[in-house]
Amino acid sequence: MKSGPRTKATDASPEETSAPRRSRVSGMDRALQVLDHLYTSGEPAGSYAIAKAVGAPLSTAYVIIDELVERDLLSRRPDGLVWLGPRLYHYGLAYARTLDFLGEASHVMHELGREIGETVQICGRDGDHMVVLAMADGPGHFRVMSEVGTRVPLNWTASGRLLIGHLPDAERIAVFKRSAKASPTERAMTDAAALSELAEEAFKKRLSIQISETDFLVSCVASPICDASGACVATISIVLPEHKVVANPELYGKAVCDASEAIERKLGWRKR
Structure with a gap:
């Protein structure tokens, strides 16, 4: 009697033939494990105890801990x-x-949006870019393309110039030289030199206005939010149709400047 066909070992599925793989833990994960262990335990520990707690080889734990100490993320x-x-x-x-900051700024942002009837944004700096941190849509049909998390080059916006307006001229020029792009x-x-001059002037006036530089027929009126040291940590801005700014720049300029000062007062960065 003939036996049935034999199945060769090579016909088996990978799951059946391959040995279990050990997952490799990255150096970043190990560093986080060390920090998390100390945070959770709430007390100092030695390298051996940490290695045992996180399940890492002692040699690896020594290296990770030494690197964290060198970078002041740990202290020995x-x-x-x-x-x-x-x-x-x-x-x-x-x-x-x-x-x-965001809690206080958001309250003022929504108040300004209701008062002025336009979209209002809180923006910050992310390296060579401006990033939208918070936003309150205006009640009208006019909508802007940018949303929370949107990043654009600093030279494109009124807020971008303000965010580095407090820096020395040479530093501003260096930032614009490496980051300025066509919109x-x-x-x-x-x-870069012209942008640096505009940034300094706008920062001193606490008001920056750009018209149709990023989007056609869209304008932005921004004011800096400065901390106790005088550095611009963020901006509050009104985004609205170009024709409204052209018709009444004083109205929107005063409204946004009053809002930035209100935020600074709430955070104790400005004397009343």
Whole structure:
């Protein structure tokens, strides 16, 4: 009697023939495991204890911990134990300020939107770009293309110029030299020296206006939000049709400047 066809080992599926693979943990993941362990335990620990807690080879833990100490993300005590470092403290303070800032700024943003009847944005700097941090749509049919998270080159917008207006001239020029790009409407200035001069002037006036530089028939009126040191940390801006700004720049300029000052007062950055 003939037996049935034999199945060769090579016919088996990969799941049946391949040995279980060990997942490789990246250096970033290991660093986060170390930080998370210390945060969760709430007390300093030695390298051996940390390696055992996170399931990492001792040699790997030593390397990761040394690198974190070198970067001030961890601090090593005289007894050899390590704890969370000063750099994390500064990150935490910056994050907390951001939460406070956006909360207060959003209230003013919505108030301004209701008062002026137009779209209002809070914008910040992300390297060589301006980024929309918060936005309140106006009640009318006019809508802007940018949404929260939108990033555009600093030279395209009124807010972008303000965000580096407090910097020294040489630093402003360096930023614009590497980042200035032609806008879709081809109306945005790209000359670094001229942009630096405009940024300084707008920052001193606490008012920047751009007309149709990014989108046709769309304008922006912005004012800086400055911290206690005088640095521009964000802007509040009104985005509206070009003809409205041309017809009444004083109205929108005063409204946005009053709003930026209100935010600064709420955060204790401006004397009443």
